Amino acid sequence: MKQRISANVDQSDIAKVSVGDEALAVISEYGNYKGTVTTINPVTQANSRSSVTYQVTITLEGDISGLDSNLTASVYLGLNNVDEMLEETEKPENAGERSGNAPERRKDERKMEE
Numbered sequence: 001m002k003q004r005i006s007a008n009v010d011q012s013d014i015a016k017v018s019v020g021d022e023a024l025a026v027i028s029e030y031g032n033y034k035g036t037v038t039t040i041n042p043v044t045q046a047n048s049r050s051s052v053t054y055q056v057t058i059t060l061e062g063d064i065s066g067l068d069s070n071l072t073a074s075v076y077l078g079l080n081n082v083d084e085m086l087e088e089t090e091k092p093e094n095a096g097e098r099s100g101n102a103p104e105r106r107k108d109e110r111k112m113e114e
Contacts, residue, residue, distance in 0.1 A: 003060045003067050005035065007075045008045065008053035017077055023058045024076040030067060034082050035060045035075075 005025055009017055023035040035058040044052050058075060060067075 001064075003064045004038070005058045005060065005073055005075055007056045007058060007077075008047075009056050009077070011044065011052040011054065013077075014040070014054045014056075017056060021077060022079060022082040024079055024082050025058065025060060026074040026076070027067070027071055030071065033060045033062060033064065037077070 017037060017040060019037055019040060021037040023037060025033045025035050027033065037056055038059045039057040041055040041057075044054060046052050056077075
């Protein structure tokens with residue numbers, strides 16, 4: 001079973017996102033997961049008169065057996081090296097901290113799907 005995250009990406013950022021891009025999903029109390037952008041819906045979604053977004057689907061990799069549906073995740077796109085960031089955040093001395101490598105973009109509160 002694959003876990004997917006649906007993220008809404010602002011129209012000003014969507015040109016920087018491509019299918020196959022790496023992503024980092026941070027799920028509170030569950031950990032950090034590497035993922036890949038698998039789809040970008042070309043149909044826009046308007047949340048208000050001034051906010052236009054595109055739905056992007058990220059498929060998670062690795063051991064996801066402990067994850068439930070309908071969790072909230074912070075999704076980071078446009079990162080240089082997701083594997084390196086995962087290693088940094090898994091070190092015991094960094095518990096509770098994020099790596100110093102700041103992502104270019106951050107998208108919060110994304111719904112997980114099975």
